[in-house]
Amino acid sequence: MLATLQPAPSWPTFRKLCQNEVKAWSSALLARRRYEICSPFFQQVKARMVTAVYDVKEAAWNMPALGLDSEASGSAQWQSACAVLMSQWATSLEEKKAEEGSPIFNGIASVTVTRGDLTTLPKPLSVTDFALEPMHGSHLRVAYQGVPGAYSEAAAHKAYPNCEAVPCEQFEAAFQAVELWLVDRAVLPVENSLGGSIHRNYDLLLRHRLHIVGEIQIAVHHCLLGLPGVKKEELRRVMSHPQALAQCELSLSKLKVTREAVDDTAGAAQFIAAHNLRDTGAVASSRAAEIYGLDILADGIQDDLDNVTRFMMLAREPIIPRNDRPFKTSIVFTLEEGPGVLFKALAVFALRNINLTKVLRLSFLYRF
Numbered sequence: 001m002l003a004t005l006q007p008a009p010s011w012p013t014f015r016k017l018c019q020n021e022v023k024a025w026s027s028a029l030l031a032r033r034r035y036e037i038c039s040p041f042f043q044q045v046k047a048r049m050v051t052a053v054y055d056v057k058e059a060a061w062n063m064p065a066l067g068l069d070s071e072a073s074g075s076a077q078w079q080s081a082c083a084v085l086m087s088q089w090a091t092s093l094e095e096k097k098a099e100e101g102s103p104i105f106n107g108i109a110s111v112t113v114t115r116g117d118l119t120t121l122p123k124p125l126s127v128t129d130f131a132l133e134p135m136h137g138s139h140l141r142v143a144y145q146g147v148p149g150a151y152s153e154a155a156a157h158k159a160y161p162n163c164e165a166v167p168c169e170q171f172e173a174a175f176q177a178v179e180l181w182l183v184d185r186a187v188l189p190v191e192n193s194l195g196g197s198i199h200r201n202y203d204l205l206l207r208h209r210l211h212i213v214g215e216i217q218i219a220v221h222h223c224l225l226g227l228p229g230v231k232k233e234e235l236r237r238v239m240s241h242p243q244a245l246a247q248c249e250l251s252l253s254k255l256k257v258t259r260e261a262v263d264d265t266a267g268a269a270q271f272i273a274a275h276n277l278r279d280t281g282a283v284a285s286s287r288a289a290e291i292y293g294l295d296i297l298a299d300g301i302q303d304d305l306d307n308v309t310r311f312m313m314l315a316r317e318p319i320i321p322r323n324d325r326p327f328k329t330s331i332v333f334t335l336e337e338g339p340g341v342l343f344k345a346l347a348v349f350a351l352r353n354i355n356l357t358k359v360l361r362l363s364f365l366y367r368f
């Protein structure tokens with residue numbers, strides 16, 4: 001049966017539609033991590049795409065020829081197949097327009113559609129199917145910066161209980177791990193009540209295309225760790241993450257030790273244990289002491305007992321804020337040089353009675 005569907009969506013609209021579909025389905029596929037066994041699910045993914053394109057194109061699309069018939073197809077294949085599909089669609093429209101002089105809608109030819117029996121196609125997934133994804137953290141792989149025993153690892157577990165916490169050497173590696181689908185989320189520190197903002201992660205937020213999907217705070221309770229049998233008076237040097245050293249400024253000053261900054265607190269403990277450094281202590285968690293076989297020489301050495309670090313939870317896809325509870329939104333913008341520009345920008349919020357919880361001037365922006 002021939003049916004004419006008019007108007008076809010504009011090319012940018014269709015492309016956006018396809019991109020959204022691809023993103024949504026491929027993330028759903030990966031989240032389930034069941035390529036090999038997800039046959040019915042994968043069929044639904046294909047069907048959804050077929051349904052989408054059926055409405056706007058001729059039935060000549062050959063999905064198997066695009067490589068979409070393999071149940072073991074990965075997201076990369078799926079995405080490239082969709083890219084092929086989209087470009088073929090554009091080309092065929094161009095050809096069709098030239099051949100038949102089809103009318104143009106929004107710069108794109110409307111097309112005649114041959115409808116197959118759509119009722120036989122599996123029902124497309126709806127948004128409620130995604131709600132079934134394990135948001136409590138089981139099966140999720142979550143990147144954090146540091147080694148086991150780092151506060152960031154504790155934050156990852158607090159944010160996603162039962163997750164598999166994946167250590168990364170640097171903050172940037174955690175960002176990349178999410179982008180490359182090696183992990184599902186990243187949990188990274190952005191602010192400490194004593195040390196202030198962790199600018200590096202704000203910088204990375206701008207350079208990577210990840211979204212903040214939540215935040216979590218943990219009380220950071222620092223210990224001074226040393227090799228078994230060592231007394232704190234014997235220490236000549238203390239190693240830790242720069243934020244942790246800053247948070248223990250007063251206690252460390254009393255000890256009269258030199259301070260050495262390393263990538264993370266637990267990494268310092270690991271280093272001392274691995275190199276049997278009797279004159280060196282680490283500022284780290286009690287869990288790090290347990291993992292690396294060190295003694296706790298002093299407990300609660302942070303300058304303020306309410307030492308809290310705020311971590312952001314990052315994902316490839318944004319979340320859609322609901323209106324049944326407050327959502328925090330972070331906005332980054334640059335301003336042209338000029339008098340009062342910041343005042344004018346902030347007035348936008350003030351005049352609408354929007355309360356700002358934090359305003360941060362990111363000076364690194366001016367480096368570009």
Ligand SMILES: O=C(O)C(=O)C[C@]1(C(=O)O)C=C[C@@H](O)C=C1
Binds near residue numbers: 198
């Ligand atoms: O080194 C760690 O254990 C971390 O998790 C990093 C970090 C930080 O970057 O601020 C996290 C929490 C504490 O404030 C100290 C260090």
